[in-house]
Amino acid sequence: MLCTLVLTALFLAQGTTGLLAATFLSLDSGSSAAPARRAGAGRNAGPEQKDPEAILTRNIFDSETGDLWNVAEEEVEYVEDDGPPPEPGDGPLPRCEGAVRLVGSLVNTQSHEWSFAAITGAAGKAMLYREGMSVDDKQVVSIDSSAVVLLPASGSHCQIMMFDPGAPVAATAPARPATMAARAERPARPTREGAIPTADMESGITRNSDTSFTVARSLVDQLLSNQAELMRTARVIPHEENGRTVGVKLYGIRRNSVLGRLGLQNGDMLRTINGYDMSSPDSALEAYSRLRGASNLSINVVRRGNPMALEYNIQ
Template sequence: MASSSRQRRTVAAILLSTLGLTGILVAQGGTQIIAAAALPLDPSAVAPAPLGDVRPAPPEEVDATGILRRNIFDSETGPLERNPPVAVVDEPVDEEPEEIDPNAPPPRCDGSMRLVGAFVRMRSPDDSFAAITNATGEALLYQTGMEIDSREVLAIQHNRVILRPRGGSPCSLTMFAADEDERVATAPAPARPTPARPRRASADGLDPAALEAGISQVSEREYAIDRGLVNQLLANQAALMRTARVIPHEEGGQVVGVKLYGIRRSSLLGRLGIQNGDMLRTINGYDMTAPDSALEAYARLRSADRITINLNRRGSDQTIDYQIR
């Protein structure tokens, strides 16, 4: 998902880390600092288009090479390196490629694909990549020029990826955007004059009763979470991606943490002691300002029994502990 010029706004980014939840929201997360589930490049995907002259990125930019080289999610495939330019065969072109207007995004793509996170290099767009779940539910890394489910990746933006089906028009996958079709499909039928029974609604779409039963506060900064709730949340990642906005925070030109916004007390993160505007620094010691570290956190925290996060709240450093039972 996934990025400013150094990353992701990454969504999926890390979905679960405050139980692995804030971790997943940030690392999937992400979308701004990095993508929640950035997994290996699809071996069958089409190679990226040849690169032109690219100016060296300034020192302060995050280098995504380490993420691709380490490939912590797929040891069998091994290090991922950009393929050398491939020879281009001159073929007759019937029409010019469609230009992408950032102010008028294409309609949503059909199907079950979801944008989990994105890592964007503003000065080197060809080095950007996005984590996308394909039709089988598997999350893989893609770059411009590659194909996913017969659709070419045209552009990777902070919270959106533009795809084009073969012979079709461009469409988009958007991170953190509510799925209007799902809302319409699940919306209750218009009520008759009979007054409807009041019903508590959760802003993130998660069942308030399940959250209340699955999360208990042990002390001011310690929480216990049922493993069953964690599994339920992991199976409902679409709702998790709407729980908060993750934005990198810079001081002196350097990213020093990721701030969490859009959090309500009754929401998942609110029940886990996270407040609107908190700046997340580390999760179990993993630095959330480094994409490689955030991705590794996402890979390891899903099965963790205990999670400790370090954050800054209104200028004060605090630690919150979570026990998964």
């Protein structure tokens, strides 16, 4: 299923071995990105290191920004040398002024060019940034899993945080007693399982058998637009055998979550999606870029040592 591919592509592109909760990646020129939290170590060690240039040059998640490999880092004149730039958590940095807001981040401690932050600026649209780029005349200095340090063109370092307690909150009018009719007209509250209402999941997913499912295209679109919450529904951990990554294991799946309703279970090891190998970042990213509009998906998993295939028809 595409939501599984979202998780796999993002986590493998990062190269981590644990959960990144909340990534916000821009998929189309009009879409927004989503949050991720890091809970794992760096990239898998291997005889050959992957060169991220091809992935960053294509930047399939953010067509508006385009090539991220050849972006020249903008020069910022420092008034005085106070040593290395501060990192998030290095002490109390003031909150950045203006409309900039951190939506999510993707952090690689081994290679900074693999670290990204999804930030909304004055235009209100989430875009992907890496260190050295600028948003609203503020240079991105360092990226952490829950905070980003910025340097305004004129001023000192400041930071934006994922969950900013200092963000302004609009005053609300005194609550009025709600009538039964008004309550009935309220839309269904989203569940905590991916921010998709239970009614939408029930109507959008038809279980034909234990391994065959029909999924409404409208639900797929809804999932892709709610990747922030989707990233909280499971953990994706690369699985190694004899020192080689052979797939990714899925953990934290609840039975009533989107992934659970799509037939996936805790401990399933994902091997391929429509023939694309899920053991490498390049393959996962290519699969995601090619299969977003697919009408049929076949996922090969290993469950408790037994290989099996899950089939999805998207209508």
